[in-house]
Amino acid sequence: MEKRFRDYIRHFEKLDFDVLSEEEVEQEKEEIGLHVDILQHEMLRKLVVTMGIFICACIIFSAGIIANVLVVDIIGIAIFICGIVMAFSFKESKDAMTKLCVFVDKLTML
Secondary structure, eight states: OHHHHHHHHHHHHHOOGGGOOHHHHHHHHHHHHHHHHHHHHHHHHHHHHHHHHHHHHHHHHHHHHHHTOHHHHHHHHHHHHHHHHHHHHHHHHHHHHHHHHHHHHHHHHO
């Protein structure tokens, strides 16, 4: 999924906005709208999963602290680290969304 968005962003960076006809501009607007929708759904999915992971990690970690079981604490910390990895994945998607929004602005100026 990430590779597809990187390729699409490269396509927009190479695009010469001065020579586009009205039909091409409309086609690009529809295509970028579709990509923005897909990326928003992916970001929402990642956000829900990330928050779920953080909530589970906090519950498991606090249960380990209350029960004084070191293994449960380690499992809670490991799950928390997985949540951090998912948060970085969300950040990458957010950066791609920011770039797509810049191209949407360029297309609306035409």
